[in-house]
Amino acid sequence: MTKTITLAHGNGGAENQALIHEIFWKHLGNEILDRGEDAALLPTLTNPAMTTDSFTVSPLIFPGGDIGKLSICGTCNDLAMMGAKPKYLSLSVIVEEGFEARKLERIVRSMKKELSTNDAQIVSGDTKVVPKGTVDGLFINTTGIGEVQAPGIGVHNIQEGDAIIVSRDIGRHGATIFVSREGLEMQSSLQSDCASLWPQVASLLDTGIRPHALRDATRGGLAAVLNEWAAANELCIEVEEGAIPVSEEVRGICEMLGFEPTALANEGAFVMALDPKDVPMALEILEAFPGCESAALIGTVTQSHPGRVVLQSEWGTRRFLELPTGELLPRIC
Amino acid sequence: MGTTVKLELKNLYDDFRDPATIKALSALIHEEAAKLDRDIRIMEVCGGHTHTIMKYGLKQLMPQKIRFIHGPGCPVCIMPKERIDHAYILAMQEDVILVTLGDMIKVPGSHGSLQDARSRGADVRFVYSPLDTIKIARENPDNRVVFFAIGFETTTPMTAAMIARAEKLELKNLLVHVNHVTVPEVMRELIDSRDEHIDSYNNRIDAFIGPSHVSVIAGAKIYEEFPQKYGRPVVVSGFEPVDVMEGVLMLVRQFVQNRCELEIQYRRSVTMDGNVAAQKQIGRYFEKRPLFKWRGLGNIPDSALKLRDEYAHIDAEVIYGDILPIEEIEDHKLCICGDILRGMAEPTECQVFGTACTPQKPLGSCMVSSEGACAAYYKYGDLLK
Numbered sequence: 001m002t003k004t005i006t007l008a009h010g011n012g013g014a015e016n017q018a019l020i021h022e023i024f025w026k027h028l029g030n031e032i033l034d035r036g037e038d039a040a041l042l043p044t045l046t047n048p049a050m051t052t053d054s055f056t057v058s059p060l061i062f063p064g065g066d067i068g069k070l071s072i073c074g075t076c077n078d079l080a081m082m083g084a085k086p087k088y089l090s091l092s093v094i095v096e097e098g099f100e101a102r103k104l105e106r107i108v109r110s111m112k113k114e115l116s117t118n119d120a121q122i123v124s125g126d127t128k129v130v131p132k133g134t135v136d137g138l139f140i141n142t143t144g145i146g147e148v149q150a151p152g153i154g155v156h157n158i159q160e161g162d163a164i165i166v167s168r169d170i171g172r173h174g175a176t177i178f179v180s181r182e183g184l185e186m187q188s189s190l191q192s193d194c195a196s197l198w199p200q201v202a203s204l205l206d207t208g209i210r211p212h213a214l215r216d217a218t219r220g221g222l223a224a225v226l227n228e229w230a231a232a233n234e235l236c237i238e239v240e241e242g243a244i245p246v247s248e249e250v251r252g253i254c255e256m257l258g259f260e261p262t263a264l265a266n267e268g269a270f271v272m273a274l275d276p277k278d279v280p281m282a283l284e285i286l287e288a289f290p291g292c293e294s295a296a297l298i299g300t301v302t303q304s305h306p307g308r309v310v311l312q313s314e315w316g317t318r319r320f321l322e323l324p325t326g327e328l329l330p331r332i333c
Numbered sequence: 334m335g336t337t338v339k340l341e342l343k344n345l346y347d348d349f350r351d352p353a354t355i356k357a358l359s360a361l362i363h364e365e366a367a368k369l370d371r372d373i374r375i376m377e378v379c380g381g382h383t384h385t386i387m388k389y390g391l392k393q394l395m396p397q398k399i400r401f402i403h404g405p406g407c408p409v410c411i412m413p414k415e416r417i418d419h420a421y422i423l424a425m426q427e428d429v430i431l432v433t434l435g436d437m438i439k440v441p442g443s444h445g446s447l448q449d450a451r452s453r454g455a456d457v458r459f460v461y462s463p464l465d466t467i468k469i470a471r472e473n474p475d476n477r478v479v480f481f482a483i484g485f486e487t488t489t490p491m492t493a494a495m496i497a498r499a500e501k502l503e504l505k506n507l508l509v510h511v512n513h514v515t516v517p518e519v520m521r522e523l524i525d526s527r528d529e530h531i532d533s534y535n536n537r538i539d540a541f542i543g544p545s546h547v548s549v550i551a552g553a554k555i556y557e558e559f560p561q562k563y564g565r566p567v568v569v570s571g572f573e574p575v576d577v578m579e580g581v582l583m584l585v586r587q588f589v590q591n592r593c594e595l596e597i598q599y600r601r602s603v604t605m606d607g608n609v610a611a612q613k614q615i616g617r618y619f620e621k622r623p624l625f626k627w628r629g630l631g632n633i634p635d636s637a638l639k640l641r642d643e644y645a646h647i648d649a650e651v652i653y654g655d656i657l658p659i660e661e662i663e664d665h666k667l668c669i670c671g672d673i674l675r676g677m678a679e680p681t682e683c684q685v686f687g688t689a690c691t692p693q694k695p696l697g698s699c700m701v702s703s704e705g706a707c708a709a710y711y712k713y714g715d716l717l718k
Contacts, residue, residue, distance in 0.1 A: 242352075248341070248343055251343065252343065255345075255346060257461075258435070308714075313352075313389060313390055314352035315352040315355040315356050315359075315389075315390075315394070315574075316356070316393075316394075317389065317390025317391070317393040317394060318390060318393070319387070319388070319390050319713040319714055320713055320714040322712050322713075325692065325693060
C-alpha cells in the first residue's frame with residue numbers, strides 16, 4: 001500500500017483491489033463480505049428494521065472517537081432506538097485524493113471495534129476516491145439492518161403520564177467538536193460521548209422494560225428530541241431543569257461561548273419515554289454502564305402546553321425550551 | 334502554610350444562580366414593593382440582562398407593581414440594515430475575508446445575511462476575540478481581511494487592541510469597518526427626544542438597570558446624569574440572576590426611601606472611573622460619529638464611534654467608499670420596536686409578532702438576536718402571563 005490514497009486507488013483495477021483488501025477486508029472481513037459478490041446475500045430476518053446515515057465530521061479524529069467509530073455507532077444506534085439488534089451494515093466511503101493510508105486504516109480499525117460491540121457485520125461496501133478539494137478528507141455512509149427484539153417502541157406510543165429519562169450527561173459530543181475545531185484555542189479534557197447504545201437497550205429489554213419511545217439525542221441535542229416528541233403527540237413535556245445531567249466541563253464551555261447544553265449534539269446519550277413504574281429499574285440498569293452513572297429522570301409528559309416543552313427552574317419559574325435553529329453561534333454580549 | 338484554593342469556572346456562576354438566594358431576593362422585593370404607592374417600570378438597558386430575565390424567568394418572580402422594559406442594548410439587534418449591507422458587500426469582494434463576532438452573521442440585510450453570503454461563496458468567519466483576526470490576516474497575506482467591528486463600550490477596547498497590534502506588526506492587509514456604539518446617548522434619547530417614525534415623545538421608563546460590562550470599561554460615572562438631570566435612578570448590575578434580582582431590590586428601595594441615585598450592585602468588577610487605560614486606547618483610535626442610525630430608534634447624535642482620520646488607511650468605509658451605499662433603509666412599517674424600547678408596548682402587542690416576524694425571519698430589531706425583547710419573548714414564552 002502506498003503512503004497516501006491516490007486517484008488510482010479508485011480506478012477499479014489493481015490499486016483499487018489493494019486498497020479494498022489491505023485496508024477494508026483485512027479488518028472488516030467476514031463470511032458474507034469475503035464472497036466478494038455484487039450484493040450480499042442475507043439470511044431471512046423476522047421483523048427487520050433498516051436505517052441509513054451519512055457522516056462528515058471535522059476534525060476526523062476527535063477526543064473520544066473518530067469518523068469510523070461514529071459511522072458505526074450512528075447507524076447501529078438508530079436501529080437500537082427502535083428496539084432492533086444491529087446485524088448487517090453496508091459501508092460506502094468517499095476518500096479525498098492524498099488522504100493518508102495509515103489514517104484511513106486507523107479509522108477502519110475503530111469501525112471494527114465498534115462493530116464487535118454491536119455484534120454486527122459489514123456485508124457490502126464501496127470505495128470512491130475523488131480529486132483533492134472535492135470532499136473534506138473522508139465522507140462515510142452506512143446503512144444498517146437490524147432485527148426488532150421488542151415491537152411497539154416509537155414516537156407515537158408516548159402517553160400522558162410517561163416519565164422521561166436521559167441516559168447520561170448531555171452535550172459532550174457537540175462541546176468536544178466545537179473545542180477541537182481549528183481556530184478555537186482552548187484546552188479541555190473533554191471527550192465525546194460517542195458510543196454504541198445497543199448494549200444498554202438490550203439490558204433494558206432483557207429485564208422486561210418496554211420503553212414507549214427511545215431516541216438518541218444527536219444533532220439538535222436533547223432540546224430537539226423533546227420538541228419533536230411533544231409536537232408529534234400534541235402533548236407537553238415538562239422538564240425539571242435542575243435534573244438534567246450536565247458535566248462541569250460542558251457547562252463551562254457553554255458558559256464561555258453562550259450555548260445551551262440542551263442544544264448540543266450527543267453521540268452516546270439517549271432519551272427514553274416509559275411507564276413511571278419502570279423508572280427505578282431503568283435507572284439502576286443504566287447507571288451500571290460506564291459513562292451513564294448520571295442517568296436521570298428529568299421530566300414527565302402532561303397536557304399543560306400541548307406541543308411544547310416546558311422547563312421548570314429550581315426557583316419556581318417556567319419557560320419554553322425551544323427547538324434549536326440555525327447554526328450554533330456564540331452570543332456576543 | 335496557607336491552604337491553596339483552586340478557583341474553578343463554576344465558582345464564577347454557581348453562587349449567583351443559587352435557588353435559595355433567588356427566592357429570598359424575590360421575597361424581599363415583594364416586601365419592599367408593597368410599600369410603593371405606584372407601579373415602577375424598570376428598563377434593563379442591556380440585551381444581556383434581557384436574556385437573563387427571560388431565560389431564568391425572573392419576570393415571574395416580580396410583584397405586579399414591578400415591570401421590565403427591555404432596552405436597546407443588543408449590538409446585533411440595533412444594527413441598521415444599511416450597515417449589514419455594507420458587511421455583505423464587503424464579504425462578496427473577491428479578495429476579502431470578512432471577520433466578525435458570533436451571531437452577527439445571521440442577521441439579514443437587504444441582500445441576505447452573512448451566512449447567505451458564505452453560502453454564495455464569500456469567505457466569512459467569526460471569531461471570539463477581535464485579536465484572532467490578526468492571525469487570519471497573517472495567514473492570508475494575499476487577501477484583504479476586513480474586521481466588521483460591533484458592540485458597545487465593552488467590546489471597543491478589544492478592537493482598539495487589535496488595531497494597536499496590527500500597527501505594531503505593520504500588517505498591510507487588515508481593515509476595520511467600525512460600528513461601535515455607546516450607551517448613555519441612547520438612554521438619553523429614549524427619555525427625552527422625539528421618534529420621528531412614530532411621532533412620539535413618550536416613554537414610561539422610571540428607572541434603569543445599568544449595563545455592568547460597559548461600566549467595567551467606561552466606569553459607572555457615565556450614568557450620573559440620569560439620576561441627577563432626569564430623575565431616573567440607576568443601579569449598575571451584573572448579569573447573573575442573583576445580580577439582577579439584587580439590582581431590582583436596590584432600585585425598589587430607592588423609590589421606597591425617596592432616593593434617586595446612581596448605585597453599583599456589580600461591585601466585583603465595576604468602579605466609578607472604569608478602566609482608564611482601555612479608555613485611553615479607545616480615544617487614540619476612535620472619535621465620536623456625529624450621527625448613527627439605530628434600527629428601531631432612528632438617528633441618534635454622537636451615539637457611535639468612527640476611526641480617527643489618521644487611520645483612514647485601515648478604514649474599510651473609506652477604502653471601499655465608492656461601493657458602499659449610504660442611503661438609509663426605513664424600518665418595516667408594521668414593526669413597533671421603537672414603542673417596545675420606550676416601554677409603550679409589549680412585544681406580544683405587535684401585530685406581526687410570531688407571525689410575519691420570527692427569529693428565523695425578523696422584520697424588526699427586537700426579534701433579531703436572543704437578546705432582543707421580541708426574540709426573548711418568542712423563545713422563552715411568558716408562561717405565567
